[in-house]
Amino acid sequence: MTDPLVIFDLLLALAIVALAVAALSVRDLYAMIVVFVIFGLLSALAWVRLSAPDVALAEAAIGTGVTGALLLKTLHHLRFASGQRSVSMTPTIPVPTGVMLANAAFCGLITLGLAVAFLGAPSAGPGFDTLVAESMPASGVDHPVTGVLLNFRAYDTLMEVVVLLAAVVAVWQIERGLSDAPAPEMGEVWQGFARLALPAIVVVGTYLLWVGAEAPGGAFQGGAVLAAVGLLLLLTRAYVPQPHHRGIARGAFVLGTGVFALVALLVAGGGRVAFEYPLDHAKTLILLIEGMVTISIAVTLAALFHGREPVALRMEDRHDT
Amino acid sequence: MLELFAATLITLGTVFFIAGTVGLLRFPDIYCRLHALTKADGLGLALVALGVALLAATPGAALRIALIWFFIAVSSATCGHLIARHARLAEGGRHD
Numbered sequence A: 001m002t003d004p005l006v007i008f009d010l011l012l013a014l015a016i017v018a019l020a021v022a023a024l025s026v027r028d029l030y031a032m033i034v035v036f037v038i039f040g041l042l043s044a045l046a047w048v049r050l051s052a053p054d055v056a057l058a059e060a061a062i063g064t065g066v067t068g069a070l071l072l073k074t075l076h077h078l079r080f081a082s083g084q085r086s087v088s089m090t091p092t093i094p095v096p097t098g099v100m101l102a103n104a105a106f107c108g109l110i111t112l113g114l115a116v117a118f119l120g121a122p123s124a125g126p127g128f129d130t131l132v133a134e135s136m137p138a139s140g141v142d143h144p145v146t147g148v149l150l151n152f153r154a155y156d157t158l159m160e161v162v163v164l165l166a167a168v169v170a171v172w173q174i175e176r177g178l179s180d181a182p183a184p185e186m187g188e189v190w191q192g193f194a195r196l197a198l199p200a201i202v203v204v205g206t207y208l209l210w211v212g213a214e215a216p217g218g219a220f221q222g223g224a225v226l227a228a229v230g231l232l233l234l235l236t237r238a239y240v241p242q243p244h245h246r247g248i249a250r251g252a253f254v255l256g257t258g259v260f261a262l263v264a265l266l267v268a269g270g271g272r273v274a275f276e277y278p279l280d281h282a283k284t285l286i287l288l289i290e291g292m293v294t295i296s297i298a299v300t301l302a303a304l305f306h307g308r309e310p311v312a313l314r315m316e317d318r319h320d321t
Numbered sequence B: 001m002l003e004l005f006a007a008t009l010i011t012l013g014t015v016f017f018i019a020g021t022v023g024l025l026r027f028p029d030i031y032c033r034l035h036a037l038t039k040a041d042g043l044g045l046a047l048v049a050l051g052v053a054l055l056a057a058t059p060g061a062a063l064r065i066a067l068i069w070f071f072i073a074v075s076s077a078t079c080g081h082l083i084a085r086h087a088r089l090a091e092g093g094r095h096d
Helices: A005-025 A029-049 A053-082 A097-120 A129-138 A144-152 A154-174 A188-211 A219-235 A243-269 A279-306 B002-026 B030-055 B059-090
Strands: none
Touching (some): A005 A029, A029 A053, A053 A219, A053 A279, A144 A279, A154 A243, A154 A279, A188 A219, A188 B059, A219 A279, B002 B030, B030 B059
């Protein structure tokens, strides 16, 4: 007997592929972003169907929410820079053929690597489920995904946090000062919504972080939700980044990576392997790392949305204050 | 009995979603489309949430569904307002 949900799954898979094709083929950048966001939401649904709610949460919060906001912000900037309402896919300055070929080669290599990994993986094997389940008592947490991410494979997670740090460092190197594009005027209803939503988002983000020890959730999902607080504050202009806040921001950027690496080094210093947390303190250490990483992720994503280092400009250079 | 009632509510909610989608596709301009979408989705979501909450195992889960409904309702109303406001300003119409 066929599971009726198979039909739903097939439709979902078809819709995801169709949306991916549409996102690549549509010529208007705004339409492209909208299609991309819908693509992300359906991907999150697909992860739910694959019984991976952790990945679904991350996809919905980071892959769709924050990335969509970043893309829309970029489009706002492009529209202002080009002076046109609809920005076309075709770049005004032609891309050098060498760059295009290099990009094509890298994309091809990634696809090839994925294909090799997929074909090389043992099909229908037991996977690591039993191994993880057996080791769970040693991890200090009750949720297998958190156990794997923060304990068994903590090194990979540390590298992911470093990638975010590298991204914000690069953005601050490239873009400084104040945005030329005027902030969109959103009206009073939106301000009221922000006042209502802000405290709720703080609670939801913290809840996602806390619940990560025993249920789907964790630092990346909680951090992305908390980053939404930063986005709301920046959009309502309740918070305007000031040059003298850079020290605090830099501290928040490196906090997660720093605490993560420090814990690993201290554990390693006690005659253990790095990330081999002592069992009595495993949960405390994991929560400490996750808490600090959440702060870093939230501040970093909000800073990426702001998209520039706030530096003091000479008064006559100021476009908007 | 409870399951039947919940299924009826969810089905009714889905009908509203379909009506909203048809309205989005068929109505002539952005304001009519927004009208169809926000009204239908608001009621549709409320019915689906009520149906799912009836099936929820614990009061905590039901409370979470209620919270999710509340925030989606508020944000979709705000989104509708923002889109309509933006469309009006883009038309160069009156400022409200």
